[in-house]
Amino acid sequence: MKNFEYVKPSTMEAVADILQQYGDGAKILNGGTDLLVRMRDNLIKPQVVVDIKGISELRKIEYTEEGLFIGAAVTMNEVICSKIVLEKYRILAQSAHEVGSYQLRNRATIVGNVCNASPSGDTIAPLYVLSAKVKIFNKDGIRLVPIENFILGVRKIDLKSGEIVLGILLPPIKGQNGGSYYKHARRKDVDLATVAVAAFCNEGQWKIAYAAVAPTILRGPKAEEILNSLSEVDENTLIPAMDAATSEVTPISDVRAGKEYRLDMIRISLKRAVLAALELYK
Amino acid sequence: MKHEISFTINGEKVHLEVEPNKTLLKMIREDLNLTGAKEGCGAGECGSCTIIIDGKAVNSCMMLAVEADGKDIMTVEGLAKSGVLDPLQDTFIKNAALQCGYCTPGMLMSAKALLMRNPNPSEDDIKEAIGGNLCRCTGYKVILDAIKEAAGQIN
Incomplete structure (x- = not known):
């Protein structure tokens, strides 16, 4: 790992100043589980x-x-053990539990x-279906950006020079709902x-998001429309939604799987996620 | 620029100067000569560098040494007290829960952190706790047995 200067400011203003001064030469250290691996491999040299x-x-x-505000430095295990998350946004805890070890x-x-x-x-697709917003700090104020607009591409996000993410805001959910990852x-x-x-289903309206089948997480408008039109969702009636899933993703082949395998598995994964969400719907 | 840091490790207060680009694992092994924690993958996938910080198991390869400032650290060297092995160390030996031994310090620390937060874990709790610790020798069965025995679940 190439050497660098380490700073630990205690205010957001101080962070913004450093980010503005150094631009791309400054990197935020939070949990470090992605940053330090990339620095160790010299992929980035802040x-x-x-x-x-x-x-x-x-x-x-x-x-x-x-709604629920989750600060930027709140760890996955803190989210998994949070009573309010388990009670109101269970799908987020479930997906956080799938991360690493x-x-x-x-x-x-x-x-x-x-x-x-x-x-x-893992936690991004659930944030899409929960309509999460990203709360961003800059010295002129705070802006809220829907997560779907915040994520622009592979490792590309909508942060301008001098901006830093304060946390995630999950809007309150009213009525019957259930979700699964x-x-x-x-x-x-x-x-x-x-x-x-x-x-994720709220008052009969479905939201679907796919991961690892495109440069960003994708919403599934076609699958959602089909699910919303069904009078009863079960493993037979949802087959057209499974077919729709295949048509609205663009996976690549890589070390983990081939494109064809991913297309097959997205169908099955949609079915399993929807049926599990129904089990929790209340 | 070097940073001055102070922390407690295995009950002992330490004051050190460290370069920012030194990982916590490297500092523990090279500056403090505590070589129990190992580097396997260096990327958070194998768990052989697992130590306990402020009561929580973490991968020390993915933490900077400067981040240890003010923390309370426990490594495998801190498990035995006055020459008496920790119950986990005893049950690992009794169950032959190690072969080459490379994963063992990390495995013990993940298990220790588990028993500290949950003295009576289910098998799923144990699997969750050591899911990030790879062992290429034992097949894990004897490790599960050793942890269950240390928790007083089997004799």
Whole structure:
């Protein structure tokens, strides 16, 4: 690992100043589980590493009338064990539990997973179906961006110079709902998704998101439309939605799987995610 | 520029100067000569570098040494007290839960962190806790047995 300057500011303003001063030469250190691996392999060589874990407001997880705010430095295990998440946004806890290993989840964060913007990031697809917003700080104020607009491509996010993510905002959910994340991977722990599907139903309206089948997480409007039109969703009636899933993704072949296999598995994953979401629908 | 840091490791207070680009694992092994924690993959996939920080199991290869400032660290060297082995160390030996031994310090620390937060874990809890610790020798069965025995579930 090439040497760098390490700083640990205690205010957001100080972080913004450093980011503005160094531009691409500055990298945010949060849980470090993606950053340090990339630095170790010399894929990135920052001049300055900005540790944000000293900023107390980033450690907050709180529910208000705006919804649930999860601060940038809240770890995966903190989210998994959060009563409010388990009660109201269970699908997020479920997907966080799919990330890496227990000890990795003691460091890794949801916001880190989002900002890394990997096509297979486990917590991102659930955030799409929960209509999450990314809360961004800059010295002129705060802006809220829907997650679908925040993630632009592989490792590309909508952050301008001097901006930093404060956290994720999950809007309140009213009425009957249930959601589930199905990850298809080669092994249970420490693996990336070959494909994955997040399915969420609120008052009969479905939201579907696919992972690891395009440069970003994708919503599934065709599958959603079919599911919404069904008077009863079961393993027979949802077959057209499975076919729709295949038609609205664009997977590639890589070390984890071939394109054809991914297309087959996205069908099955959609079915399993939807049926599991129905089991939890209440 | 070097940073001055202070922390506790295995009950002992330490004050050190470290370069920012040194991982916590490297500092523990090379500056403190505590070579129990190992580097396997260096990328958070194998768990052989697992140590306990402020009561939580973490991969020390994916943490900077400077981040240890103010922390309370426990490594495998801190398990035995005054020459008396930790119950986990005893049951690992009794069940022959190790062969080459490379994964063992990490495996013990993941298991220790589990028993610290949950003294009576289910088999699923144990599998979750050591899911990030690869062992290429034992096939895991004897490791599960050893952890269950340390938790007082089998004799």
